[in-house]
Amino acid sequence: MAVVDIQFTAHDCGGCPIKHRAVCARCDDDELSLLEEIKYYRSFEAGQTVLWSGDPMDFVGSVVTGVATLSQTMEDGRTQMVGLLLPSDFVGRPGRGEAAYDVTAVTDLTMCCFRRKPFEKLMERTPHIAQRLLQMTLDELDAAREWMLILGRKTAREKIASLIFILGRRDASLGLGTTTVGQMTFDLPLTREAMADYLGLTLETVSRQISALKKEGVIDLQGKRRVHVPDHERLLAETGDDADGGMVA
Amino acid sequence: MAVVDIQFTAHDCGGCPIKHRAVCARCDDDELSLLEEIKYYRSFEAGQTVLWSGDPMDFVGSVVTGVATLSQTMEDGRTQMVGLLLPSDFVGRPGRGEAAYDVTAVTDLTMCCFRRKPFEKLMERTPHIAQRLLQMTLDELDAAREWMLILGRKTAREKIASLIFILGRRDASLGLGTTTVGQMTFDLPLTREAMADYLGLTLETVSRQISALKKEGVIDLQGKRRVHVPDHERLLAETGDDADGGMVA
DNA sequence: GCGATGCCTTGACGTAGATCAACCTTGGGC
């Protein structure tokens, strides 16, 4: 089956319960079968730590289902999330033998892993893999830079609005949640504490700001996790970003 | 002359005043001569804006001499620096036709540029370019994540110490400045305001914290720009990071 | 030499968000 580009995304197409597609129209079959050969799946429960920073890491891979985070912790316990991994996001770095960040499953998680050494070899011989990874890494870098603006210059309220906006945007682009013109409903995959670690705030401040946005009708909550945004524009206005194109990708 | 890997670094080797090496032992001469063909230099004075966010961008390139910054500005004028470009750093994104950030020369600046379209074509045919760019982008992503910890969780004092540490480390790795065991001396390439934009602080806070570190003997200043760090370990202790390997690459 | 200009420093004061602490909600196990 010929596919135009290499995909690191989840597909359910029989065989193994969740099939991970890694095929490329321009690479020959040997490459593909090798990729299949070094592939395996790992599952984690919500709350489990996948890897501690400094652990040896003999695989790279990507998230198939669930949500994971990358975070850094200082000696005194202050922690900052530095990556939020949703389905199709890549984990690990070719050429790096140990984890640079703590990787944690925040929901039940399935990952598709490739043994690192053979993957690196394959990457040398199959240019499209490196090209695809380059695009993905550049996207992550853009996201990191948007995140830096949030961390460095936004108020607590703007931070919360931005986070909700970003999570909604990602869910929408993955076809999750409900989206109608100007509205959306979806689940927050993070606890208040995880949101605080994302935004460089305390969990109390997160809670207060969410309450405030709720009281003012910017968002609506069903339970603690499910969010309804009645007016997309209104939320965007609260993020501090300008309407068009202010936020990347 | 055969070189093992593609380099995006500055070399003065005759021909053009500052020669930009883009050679690869494993690629044939045609590729190389094409890379030479689409190459040109641009110079900017300190303070000049290279590109505004949203400007069309028909080149990619790298810094040859000087320092430039990437930054994002909100409607009300708050700005956050999201990239600090020193010699050999890459600018631009293959496949992106407009600048996503403001690019500013903070010192006199020379850049080596390649016309974007032909560069992209060349990249498709010359795998080592994508592989090299991938490594560089991954390094930038690591730096961005270190930066996120600084922005989100560190105190003003720790931020300043971290910045001085990072700048010293980079200067040392480029062979600039003076380094003896446990000591170093180098020039801050940034104004107080630029440091504030880097760290998500105000320039007054930057100034106060620098004064405090000076008063306490952690650093020493000759003029406003030249820094002497008498005890590397002492400075590192002030950054809040743990001694070994806490900070990436 | 002498303003003028662009950084930088320092001080006084205000405030957003952290901290400390109590309490509430929800869901699971029995």
Add this chain to the structure above:
DNA sequence: GCCCAAGGTTGATCTACGTCAAGGCATCGC
């Protein structure tokens, strides 16, 4: 149905940093 634990909310207070304002100190053109 009841208890318990984990996560979430809300209030009172504290403080690090921002804001506003007044100089200081080099460098430049004249």
